[in-house]
Amino acid sequence: xxxxxxxxxxxxxxxxxxxxxxxxxxxxxxxxxxxxxxxxxxxxxxxxxxxxxxxxxxxxxxxxxxxxxxxxxxxxxxxxxxxxxxxxxxxxxxxxxxxxxxxxxxxxxxxxxxxxxxxxxxxxxxxxxxxxxxxxxxxxxxxxxxxxxxxxxxxxxxxxxxxxxxxxxxxxxxxxxxxxxxxxxxxxxxxxxxxxxxxxxxxxxxxxxxxxxxxxxxxxxxxxxxxxxxxxxxxxxxxxxxxxxxxxxxxxxxxxxxxxxxxxxxxxxxxxxxxxxxxxxxxxxxxxxxxxxxxxxxxxxxxxxxxxxxxxxxxxxxxxxxxxxxxxxxxxxxxxxxxxxxxxxxxxxxxxxxxxxxxxxxxxxxxxxxxxxxxxxxxxxxxxxxxxxxxxxxxxxxxxxxxxxxxxxxxxxxxxxxxxxxxxxxxxxxxxxxxxxxxxxxxxxxxxxxxxxxxx
Amino acid sequence: xxxxxxxxxxxxxxxxxxxxxxxxxxxxxxxxxxxxxxxxxxxxxxxxxxxxxxxxxxxxxxxxxxxxxxxxxxxxxxxxxxxxxxxxxxxxxxxxxxxxxxxxxxxxxxxxxxxxxxxxxxxxxxxxxxxxxxxxxxxxxxxxxxxxxxxxxxxxxxxxxxxxxxxxxxxxxxxxxxxxxxxxxxxxxxxxxxxxxxxxxxxxxxxxxxxxxxxxxxxxxxxxxxxxxxxxxxxxxxxxxxxxxxxxxxxxxxxxxxxxxxxxxxxxxxxxxxxxxxxxxxxxxxxxxxxxxxxxxxxxxxxxxxxxxxxxxxxxxxxxxxxxxxxxxxxxxxxxxxxxxxxxxxxxxxxxxxxxxxxxxxxxxxxxxxxxxxxxxxxxxxxxxxxxxxxxxxxxxxxxxxxxxxxxxxxxxxxxxxxxxxxxxxxxxxxxxxxxxxxxxxxxxxxxxxxxxxxx
Numbered sequence: 001x002x003x004x005x006x007x008x009x010x011x012x013x014x015x016x017x018x019x020x021x022x023x024x025x026x027x028x029x030x031x032x033x034x035x036x037x038x039x040x041x042x043x044x045x046x047x048x049x050x051x052x053x054x055x056x057x058x059x060x061x062x063x064x065x066x067x068x069x070x071x072x073x074x075x076x077x078x079x080x081x082x083x084x085x086x087x088x089x090x091x092x093x094x095x096x097x098x099x100x101x102x103x104x105x106x107x108x109x110x111x112x113x114x115x116x117x118x119x120x121x122x123x124x125x126x127x128x129x130x131x132x133x134x135x136x137x138x139x140x141x142x143x144x145x146x147x148x149x150x151x152x153x154x155x156x157x158x159x160x161x162x163x164x165x166x167x168x169x170x171x172x173x174x175x176x177x178x179x180x181x182x183x184x185x186x187x188x189x190x191x192x193x194x195x196x197x198x199x200x201x202x203x204x205x206x207x208x209x210x211x212x213x214x215x216x217x218x219x220x221x222x223x224x225x226x227x228x229x230x231x232x233x234x235x236x237x238x239x240x241x242x243x244x245x246x247x248x249x250x251x252x253x254x255x256x257x258x259x260x261x262x263x264x265x266x267x268x269x270x271x272x273x274x275x276x277x278x279x280x281x282x283x284x285x286x287x288x289x290x291x292x293x294x295x296x297x298x299x300x301x302x303x304x305x306x307x308x309x310x311x312x313x314x315x316x317x318x319x320x321x322x323x324x325x326x327x328x329x330x331x332x333x334x335x336x337x338x339x340x341x342x343x344x345x346x347x348x349x350x351x352x353x354x355x356x357x358x359x360x361x362x363x364x365x366x367x368x369x370x371x372x373x374x375x376x377x378x379x380x381x382x383x384x385x386x387x388x389x390x391x392x393x394x395x396x397x398x399x400x401x402x403x404x405x406x407x408x409x410x411x412x413x414x415x416x417x418x419x420x421x422x423x424x425x426x427x428x429x430x431x432x433x434x435x436x437x438x439x440x441x442x443x444x445x446x447x448x449x450x451x452x453x454x455x456x
Numbered sequence: 457x458x459x460x461x462x463x464x465x466x467x468x469x470x471x472x473x474x475x476x477x478x479x480x481x482x483x484x485x486x487x488x489x490x491x492x493x494x495x496x497x498x499x500x501x502x503x504x505x506x507x508x509x510x511x512x513x514x515x516x517x518x519x520x521x522x523x524x525x526x527x528x529x530x531x532x533x534x535x536x537x538x539x540x541x542x543x544x545x546x547x548x549x550x551x552x553x554x555x556x557x558x559x560x561x562x563x564x565x566x567x568x569x570x571x572x573x574x575x576x577x578x579x580x581x582x583x584x585x586x587x588x589x590x591x592x593x594x595x596x597x598x599x600x601x602x603x604x605x606x607x608x609x610x611x612x613x614x615x616x617x618x619x620x621x622x623x624x625x626x627x628x629x630x631x632x633x634x635x636x637x638x639x640x641x642x643x644x645x646x647x648x649x650x651x652x653x654x655x656x657x658x659x660x661x662x663x664x665x666x667x668x669x670x671x672x673x674x675x676x677x678x679x680x681x682x683x684x685x686x687x688x689x690x691x692x693x694x695x696x697x698x699x700x701x702x703x704x705x706x707x708x709x710x711x712x713x714x715x716x717x718x719x720x721x722x723x724x725x726x727x728x729x730x731x732x733x734x735x736x737x738x739x740x741x742x743x744x745x746x747x748x749x750x751x752x753x754x755x756x757x758x759x760x761x762x763x764x765x766x767x768x769x770x771x772x773x774x775x776x777x778x779x780x781x782x783x784x785x786x787x788x789x790x791x792x793x794x795x796x797x798x799x800x801x802x803x804x805x806x807x808x809x810x811x812x813x814x815x816x817x818x819x820x821x822x823x824x825x826x827x828x829x830x831x832x833x834x835x836x837x838x839x840x841x842x843x844x845x846x847x848x849x850x851x852x853x854x855x856x857x858x859x860x861x862x863x864x865x866x867x868x869x870x871x872x873x874x875x876x877x878x879x880x881x882x883x884x885x886x887x888x889x890x891x892x893x894x895x896x897x898x899x900x901x902x903x904x905x906x907x908x909x910x911x912x
Contacts, residue, residue, distance in 0.1 A: 036770065156770070197672065201771045210734030214883055215784045216653065216855030219756030220697065221738045221747060226759035226781075227693065234690040237683065239808070241676065277777075278666030282677045291677060300675030303682035304774050309761030310782060312548060314492030315612050315657045315817035317784050317856075318760050318883065321733075325682075326766060328671045328773050352695070361771040399672035400773075427670075 002450035006138070010450075013134035014442045018435065021133070021442070022113060024051055025126040026106040028088070029115035033152065035089035041067045041152050044088050048125070048150060055132065057148070062168070064160040067152025071171065076135075076142030078453035083147050083174035083412060086125045087154035090117040091427045098429035112432045119433045120426040121180050123419045125150065128178070130442035131449060143453035147174055151402075154180070157199065157362030158402035165405040176375045176452060177412045180401070182441055183420025185392060186272055190383040190444070192416055194262075194376065195396035196403045197296065198331035198366035200340045201304075203359040204232065204348075209321040212309065218319045225323035226308040232353040233325060236301055236344075241283060243301045245347040251334045255297045258371055259395040264289045266392055272422075296396040300330040326361070330400060337363030367403035369414045371395060374455065379415035382447035386440050417444040458906035462594070466906075469590035470898045474891065476589075477898070478569060480507055481582040482562040484544070485571035491545035491612050497523045500544050501608060504581070508604065511585065511592065518624070520616035523608025527627070532591075532598030534909035539603050539630035539868060541858075542581045543610035546573040547883045554885035568888045575889045576882040577636045579875045581606065584634070586898035587905060599909040603630055607858075610636070613657055613818020614858035621861040632831045632908060633868045636857065638897055639876025642728040646839040646847045646900070648872055650718075650832065653752065654787035654822035655856035656796045657760075659815040660688065660804075665777040668765065674775045681779035682764040688809040689781060692757055692800075697739055699757045701803045707790045711753045714827060715851040719748045722848055728878065752852040756786040782817070786856060793819030823859035825870045827851060831908065835871035838903035842896050873900035 014021075028051070033044035045068050049059045057072035067089060093103035093116045101107040103116035113123065128148075135142050149172060151161050165172060183191050208223040237243050255263070270287065274280065282291055304327065309320030329340055341360060348356050369376065371393065383391040406412055419433040419441040420426075470477075484507070489500035501524050505515045513528035523545060549559035549572045557563040559572035569579065584604075591598050605628060607617050621628060639647050664679040693699050711719070726743060730736065738747055760783065765776030785796055797816055804812050825832065827849065839847040862868055875889040875897040876882075 199672075199773075201773070203771075208735070211884065213733055214855065215756070215758040215760055216655075216786060216853070217751070218733075219758040219784070219786055219854065220754050221742060221751050222733065222735055223739060224759060226762050230686055230689045230759065230762075231695050233686045239687050277669055277674075277678065279664070279678055283679060286677060294676050295673075298676050300671070302671040302675040302775050303680060303686065303765065304671055304772060305765030305767045305776065306682050306686075306762050306779070307767040309759065311761045311763040312492065312550065315659075315782060315784070316492065316548060316760060316883070317655075317657070319758050320761065323762070326771060328675070328771070330672060330675055397672070398675065399670070 002454060007447060007450060009138050010134040010446045011443050013138060014130050014439055014446065017130065017133060018439060021126050021130040022108065024129065025113070025122060028122045028125065029106045029117050030104055032104050033089050034092050035067055035153055035156050036092055041089065045070050045152060048088050051129070052148060055129065055136065064151070064164040066160045069152070069164055070148065070150040072148040074142055074146050076144040076146060076453070077139070078144040080453060080455065081145040081147055081174040082449060082452060083149060083172070083177040083410070084128050085177055085406065086128070086148065086150045086180045087121045087152065088125070088150050089152040089155050090120065091155050095429060100430055111436065112434050113438070114430055114432045116431055118431045119420055119424040120431065121154065123433050123438065124181055127419050127438060127441045128445055131446035134446055135449070143449045147172065157201070157364060159362060161402045162364070162405045165409050169409055172410055174410060174412050177406050177414045178445065178448065179414050179416045181420050182416040182418025182444065184387070184437065186269060186422050188387070189389050190387045190391045192376070192379055192383065192391050192393045193397045194371050194393065195368040196366065196399060196401045197396065198335060198337060198364050198404070199400035200329040200331060200337035200363045201326070201361040202341065202344065203324055203326050203361060204229065204356050205324040205359060206356045207322045212321050213319045215317040215319045222319055224319050226320045228353070228355065229306070229308060229323040229325055232348060232351065232356050233303065235347070235351045243299065245343050247343050248340070251336065251339070252299065253333045255293060255395065259297070260289070260293065262371060262393050262395045263292045266292060266394060296398050297332055299332050299335060300328070302328045304328050330398065331366050333366045333368050336365055364400055364402055365404040367407040368396065369407060373413040375413040375415055375452065378451045378455070379417065379448055382444055382451060385447060386444045415448060417441055417448055458910060463903060463906060465594050466590040466902045467899050469593060470586050470902065471895055473586065473589060474895060477582050477586040477894070478564065480585065481569070481578060484578045484581065485562045485573050486560055488560050489545050489608065490548050491523055491609050492548050497545065497608050501526050504544050504606060507585070511588065513604070520607070520620040522616040525608070525617070525620055526604065526606040528604040530598055530602050532600040532602060532909070533595070534600040536909060536911065537601040537603060537630040538905060538908055539605060539628070539633040539866070540584050541633055541862065542584070542604065542606045542636045543577045543608060544581070544606050545608040545611050546576065547611050551885065556886055567891050569891060569894070570886055570888040572887055574887045575876050575880040576887065577610065579889050579894065580637050583875050583894060583897040584901055587902035590902055591905070599905045603628065610857065613655055614820055615818050617858045618820065618861040621865050625865055628866060630866060630868050633862050633870045634901065634904065635870050635872045637876050638872040638874030638900065640843065640893060641848060642725055642878050644843065645845045646843045648832065648835055648839065648847050648849045649853045650827050650849065651824040651852035652822065652855060652857045652859045653852065654791060654793060654820050654860070656785040656787060656793035656819045657782070657817040658797065658800065659780055659782050659817060660685065660812050661780040661815060662812045663778045668777050669775045671773040671775045678775055681776045684809070684811065685762070685764065685779040685781055688804060688807070688812050689759065691803070691807045699755065701799050703799050704755070704796065707792065707795070708755065709789045711749060711851065716749070718827065718849055718851040720745050722748060722850060732878065752854050753788055755788050755791060756784070758784045760784050786854065787822050789822045789824055792821055820856060820858050821860040823863045824852065825863060829869040830911070831869040831871055834907045834911070835873065835904055838900055838907060841903060842900045871904060873897055873904055
């Protein structure tokens with residue numbers, strides 16, 4: 001066990017140097033790094049490299065095929081190596097008029113830090129550095145070997161990261177990993193996530209003629225792109241939410257008894273969610289543990305958007321020549337996006353929809369962390385010390401992220417700590433974190449590092 | 457029979473005053489009058505009234521409940537009254553970037569007149585005036601009593617016209633009517649249309665939450681507006697083009713032997729249509745008389761547009777809270793749009809889609825003209841004189857228009873003449889007519905008026 005006096009000194013250092021941390025964070029947030037618009041990416045990577053070099057890290061800005069990956073390495077007292085995964089890219093800031101203060105001019109008000117990237121994910125980078133700065137100033141060294149892996153494409157699906165990790169696994173080796181985020185829930189209970197779903201995001205397109213036709217002339221004699229798309233989509237999922245692509249569920253692993261027990265222990269947030277979205281009930285009347293199970297342990301087939309023909313006010317009597325739909329499949333272990341696209345293609349062909357083309361916008365495999373890994377216990381114990389409440393352990397979350405290459409290529413367990421809270425507005429205007437959560441997130445990070453460094 | 461020398465003078469006058477006609481037409485086309493966007497309607501009605509007053513018409517701009525109706529009256533040599541039905545409203549001009557020159561800045565090039573409204577229907581208004589101007593200048597009077605009925609809601613289904621005609625039938629009485637258009641086919645043969653389908657244009661809308669949700673969180677637990685819409689649409693028509701609403705076909709009258717004979721006599725335009733639209737074959741492999749029969753004597757259910765969720769470039773992982781589709785049912789005798797909407801509502805409810813609302817954008821009944829009416833013979837004879845080819849008589853067309861109140865309330869036979877041709881791009885960018893067709897259309901109009909005025 002780490003020395004409790006030392007831990008208190010570190011806690012204190014984080015509190016006293018909060019302004020220094022927020023200063024560095026402001027520098028990072030003032031630099032837009034919007035990967036979807038290819039805006040400021042290289043500049044932000046270099047700025048981050050500077051912050052890390054100033055702290056004694058040996059930094060490389062490595063090509064990935066897309067945005068460069070910042071890899072930074074520093075030795076520490078223990079020979080164990082902690083990987084810190086983060087990303088320096090951010091979501092687009094639009095709609096700009098809904099921001100109270102400009103997205104790339106950080107502002108502190110009401111005990112909160114506002115900027116695009118505040119919580120997703122630049123605040124988390126500084127949360128890690130606040131903990132490391134405390135060790136360095138108090139001990140003169142880091143508690144263990146630290147390797148930052150900071151990518152610049154998380155917001156577009158970490159397109160190149162899996163291959164980058166595969167190609168660079170020799171230099172990226174480690175013993176555990178802290179994920180890019182951590183958060184508290186509506187009642188300030190710390191949360192720990194042990195898995196993320198994979199994703200397969202496709203666009204289906206169909207073109208039936210070279211231009212739109214008059215619906216009076218063509219209604220009974222021309223193929224209609226919108227009808228083709230509707231009929232094709234209808235073959236993908238039935239009204240009972242069952243996905244109809246043959247073999248779609250073949251690789252699905254059901255949750256374990258342990259997973260179900262973890263889910264059962266989670267508090268309900270149903271009323272908060274219903275109120276926030278104006279939803280009166282959940283699909284299929286789901287509630288409780290069953291709701292939480294289906295929410296994360298079943299794959300999805302979500303239509304994210306459809307477009308065809310005339311969409312303005314009133315009526316236009318047109319027969320559309322083109323139609324498309326964006327579809328997001330969330331995948332659970334052990335589904336694979338490459339396999340899902342192949343099955344989708346085969347299904348569409350078998351159903352008579354060879355005219356519908358599939359465009360893959362992004363894919364990634366699902367991944368799970370073993371809930372009984374000793375590193376998870378360390379993260380949980382450290383959280384309870386800092387937050388004074390037992391941690392909520394979610395065996396899987398609904399969202400997606402590049403956990404797979406960490407778990408299955410680098411073979412590390414993954415824990416979390418951070419600045420997130422339900423009001424953080426990630427991806428939305430007025431993105432922010434609470435200063436108190438920043439302090440706690442950094443203290444939690446420090447206690448995880450301290451414990452991890454002493455692991456046998 | 458009208459005096460052939462007089463007719464030649466009139467023909468000549470139309471040719472020599474083409475520039476005057478196009479000047480007045482340009483004034484009309486420069487005024488947008490997009491009824492679907494409620495843009496410029498009143499202004500265009502007043503502009504038209506000015507053109508008619510300048511020609512000695514007594515003009516009223518009458519309220520209809522929607523766009524005003526321009527009713528213009530002028531006496532003539534014969535006591536017979538010809539009704540001229542036209543419309544001054546136009547389709548939306550979008551997509552603007554596909555126009556070679558701006559839609560509301562008329563341009564003449566390659567012997568064609570380009571503008572939104574060129575052929576549908578402002579060019580036809582000037583086509584009538586070109587014929588009338590010739591009579592006035594040569595004879596000092598019109599050949600018969602003329603009544604213009606020019607509405608401003610044709611492009612949204614003539615919502616208020618049937619009731620307007622019912623309410624004003626005393627002042628709208630006539631002996632025959634020239635419809636809003638006339639055209640030649642791919643081989644410059646004049647066409648005469650003896651019926652139009654009815655229409656029932658609806659928008660289906662569904663809202664499942666008060667805002668879009670993150671698809672990772674909500675994919676399996678929130679109702680998805682896009683899926684609701686897809687499933688509902690799929691219950692309306694099957695892949696064999698059979699409309700599935702119970703009772704939808706109940707009132708359908710099959711074509712008569714006379715109709716089938718007229719259809720059989722029509723030349724094939726299949727290859728031209730395929731080439732123009734880049735369509736390789738027609739639905740169900742239809743060809744020949746069977747194709748022409750299904751094209752016009754069967755009702756339709758056409759999706760004109762669908763919109764939901766994210767439609768921009770790349771991917772956005774969103775679960776849409778709203779979705780809508782615009783649907784155009786073309787109706788054949790004796791279907792009724794009021795009955796069809798009621799059956800659609802009942803069907804959606806029975807299929808479990810009470811959450812989907814129906815918004816009626818326009819409706820009108822189908823109508824037929826008796827092919828053996830003497831006025832039809834007059835129109836045909838006049839066409840053959842002008843075009844030098846026998847007229848093609850179509851017993852029914854695929855499009856819709858408010859023929860019903862003319863045929864069944866005002867009790868007039870309906871003929872046609874005009875500027876249309878297959879390259880006219882009505883409802884599309886680069887809408888146009890050929891100047892030569894304008895001249896012929898006006899000459900045809902004049903010869904119909906001359907013959908009609910002498911009918912016993």
